[in-house]
Amino acid sequence: MAEQGQDNFRDTIGTLNEEGKRAWVFPKKPDGKWYEYRKYVSYVLLLFLFSAPFIKIGGNQFLMFNVLERRFNIFGYPFWPQDFHLFVIMMIIGVVFVILFTVAFGRLFCGWVCPQTIFMEMVFRRIEYWIDGDRGKQIRLKKMPWTKEKIKKRALKWSIFFLISFLIANVFLAYLIGSDQLIRYITDGPSKHISTLVSLLIFTGVFYFIFAWFREQVCIIACPYGRLQGVLLDNKSIVVAYDHKRGEKEEGRAKFKKNEERATTGKGDCIDCFACVHVCPTGIDIRNGTQLECVNCTACIDACDHMMEAVNLPTGLIRYASEDNIEKKEKFKFTPRLKGYTAVLGILIAVLIGMLFLRNDVEARILRLPGQLYEHKADNMISNVYTFKLVNKTIEDINDVHFKLASHKGTIEVVSGNFFDISGQGLAEGTLFIEINASAIKSDKEQLEVEVYSGDELIETTVTSFLGPRTYR
Ligand code: SF4
Ligand code: SF4
Numbered sequence: 001m002a003e004q005g006q007d008n009f010r011d012t013i014g015t016l017n018e019e020g021k022r023a024w025v026f027p028k029k030p031d032g033k034w035y036e037y038r039k040y041v042s043y044v045l046l047l048f049l050f051s052a053p054f055i056k057i058g059g060n061q062f063l064m065f066n067v068l069e070r071r072f073n074i075f076g077y078p079f080w081p082q083d084f085h086l087f088v089i090m091m092i093i094g095v096v097f098v099i100l101f102t103v104a105f106g107r108l109f110c111g112w113v114c115p116q117t118i119f120m121e122m123v124f125r126r127i128e129y130w131i132d133g134d135r136g137k138q139i140r141l142k143k144m145p146w147t148k149e150k151i152k153k154r155a156l157k158w159s160i161f162f163l164i165s166f167l168i169a170n171v172f173l174a175y176l177i178g179s180d181q182l183i184r185y186i187t188d189g190p191s192k193h194i195s196t197l198v199s200l201l202i203f204t205g206v207f208y209f210i211f212a213w214f215r216e217q218v219c220i221i222a223c224p225y226g227r228l229q230g231v232l233l234d235n236k237s238i239v240v241a242y243d244h245k246r247g248e249k250e251e252g253r254a255k256f257k258k259n260e261e262r263a264t265t266g267k268g269d270c271i272d273c274f275a276c277v278h279v280c281p282t283g284i285d286i287r288n289g290t291q292l293e294c295v296n297c298t299a300c301i302d303a304c305d306h307m308m309e310a311v312n313l314p315t316g317l318i319r320y321a322s323e324d325n326i327e328k329k330e331k332f333k334f335t336p337r338l339k340g341y342t343a344v345l346g347i348l349i350a351v352l353i354g355m356l357f358l359r360n361d362v363e364a365r366i367l368r369l370p371g372q373l374y375e376h377k378a379d380n381m382i383s384n385v386y387t388f389k390l391v392n393k394t395i396e397d398i399n400d401v402h403f404k405l406a407s408h409k410g411t412i413e414v415v416s417g418n419f420f421d422i423s424g425q426g427l428a429e430g431t432l433f434i435e436i437n438a439s440a441i442k443s444d445k446e447q448l449e450v451e452v453y454s455g456d457e458l459i460e461t462t463v464t465s466f467l468g469p470r471t472y473r
Pocket of ligand 1: 240276279280281282283284285286293294295296297298299300301
């Protein structure tokens with residue numbers, strides 16, 4: 001562990017030993033006010049995470065990310081491949097929001113909301129405490145030979161971990177392919193959907209690997225958001241921080257002696273008990289300052305508050321605070337940097353709302369058949385052949401659909417019949433011919449406007465090109 005005033009802790013990470021091998025972290029079970037709050041938040045989030053793919057709004061799954069078919073539902077609002085630009089704007093808004101939040105409140109997201117932390121600390125770790133016991137017992141168990149007791153505990157823990165990983169993989173799949181499809185696959189039986197079962201087992205393996213073995217390494221090594229902290233945080237960001245002014249004072253931290261009046265000794269309030277270190281799930285010492293590994297889980301706040309209460313000192317030696325708050329007693333300020341991010345966020349949200357209002361329920365695309373020229377027919381009629389595709393983005397059927405040529409006098413003939421229906425969330429595609437009298441064509445490549453009707457209601461307008469002979473130019 002680093003000595004006071006030395007920066008050698010930056011040369012290594014807490015989860016690697018001197019030989020560069022993994023140093024397994026055995027965090028002490030957190031206990032305290034913040035841990036209780038986090039438990040409640042995690043119950044709500046877990047409930048949301050497990051139920052969101054099974055909630056429907058207007059027949060649409062509340063959240064779905066079907067990357068294979070490029071169909072996404074966000075808060076029950078369906079997005080099709082044609083709406084990809086909207087999806088991208090939503091993603092950018094999400095990123096800007098997280099940046100803004102991080103600049104102001106550090107890694108609050110990591111400690112309180114991130115599924116990795118929620119599952120690791122509030123599900124898997126708690127099962128581990130239940131089976132293996134707290135830190136001391138876990139260390140002893142790890143060192144123990146493979147006795148009957150150890151085999152029993154390990155088998156029980158790993159089986160439960162596997163079952164939960166399998167459950168998470170199922171829910172993950174419900175987000176990917178849709179809960180209706182998942183339920184259909186389950187009721188059909190796995191033998192009829194072997195490839196899905198294989199994917200499910202691969203996901204299960206990945207989750208098991210992460211939560212049983214890889215653990216805090218996700219936050220320390222793999223997570224790109226974690227790596228961004230160095231860029232996003234500044235002296236005004238509120239993070240879980242050790243009040244080094246109070247903790248060290250003139251004479252630095254020192255062990256607590258019985259009946260000592262610490263305030264009169266010149267020693268800092270930190271009693272060097274290492275409670276904050278032992279409780280840390282990423283194996284760091286918060287007294288070394290803000291570190292990339294800290295996921296702001298608040299466990300060290302609770303641990304330190306317990307120690308402060310035990311030695312009759314004020315709590316809050318480790319607390320949510322900015323560097324400026326600790327150094328200069330400055331309160332939270334809405335800095336120009338925050339104002340800038342807020343303005344960008346506001347503009348993006350306004351653009352998204354505008355685009356959502358302009359979005360049609362039906363998307364129509366009419367394209368000339370590649371490689372085909374025009375055909376000169378009887379009565380001086382010019383004919384072009386097209387393929388069309390109509391996407392119904394709603395969950396309602398659209399009936400009596402037909403086309404009208406809006407920009408020119410002419411006819412549209414759909415090969416399969418001029419009137420047709422499109423089922424909810426379905427699409428209609430086929431071939432059609434457009435015929436226009438040569439006298440109405442002014443160039444060899446004319447722009448046409450085509451209207452799509454459902455009964456008498458205009459539901460979409462689209463444009464396409466029409467080829468004619470050069471002599472009409
Ligand atoms: S330093 Fe504190 S807040 Fe940060 S990860 Fe460790 S215990 Fe959690
Ligand atoms: S828990 Fe508090 S008193 Fe104990 S070592 Fe950490 S900062 Fe110091």
